[in-house]
Structure formats: C-alpha cells, structure tokens
Amino acid sequence: MPIKRIMVVDDSPTERAYLESLLKKKGFEVLLVDSGEAAIEKAKTEKPDLILMDVVMPNLNGFQATRAITREE
Numbered sequence: 001m002p003i004k005r006i007m008v009v010d011d012s013p014t015e016r017a018y019l020e021s022l023l024k025k026k027g028f029e030v031l032l033v034d035s036g037e038a039a040i041e042k043a044k045t046e047k048p049d050l051i052l053m054d055v056v057m058p059n060l061n062g063f064q065a066t067r068a069i070t071r072e073e
Contacts, residue, residue: 006031007031010034010054011035011058031048039053039065043069
C-alpha cells in the first residue's frame with residue numbers, strides 16, 4: 001500500500017509548517033496535529049498511512065501517544 005496521507009504531530013508551529021510544506025511539495029496529503037491527545041483522536045478518525053510524531057511534547061509525549069495509537073485496532 002503506497003503512503004499517501006501523513007499525519008504530522010508536533011507542538012511547534014514552525015516545525016509543523018516546515019514539514020507540511022516539504023511533504024506537500026512531494027505530493028502527500030498532510031494532516032497537522034499539535035498534541036499527543038489530538039493525535040490519538042485524529043488517528044482514529046482519519047486513518048493516516050504514516051505518522052511523524054514529535055517525542056518531546058507537553059502533557060502526553062510522543063511515546064505515550066504512539067503507544068495509545070498502536071493499542072487501537
């Protein structure tokens with residue numbers, strides 16, 4: 001299955017904007033999320049092909065969010 005939809009999870013607006021620009025130029029559909037909590041919810045509804053997750057975020061960090069997402073079917 002080819003990767004078409006990528007979710008970028010980062011609390012930095014600068015990093016999100018940079019990655020969005022880079023990925024869109026390469027033809028990917030990009031979903032932007034600013035927190036681990038929001039990533040869990042959006043992953044359930046949007047079903048991205050790939051998630052680029054920041055590790056250091058306030059509240060729920062990237063490791064915790066990734067664990068929660070991978071527990072879901």
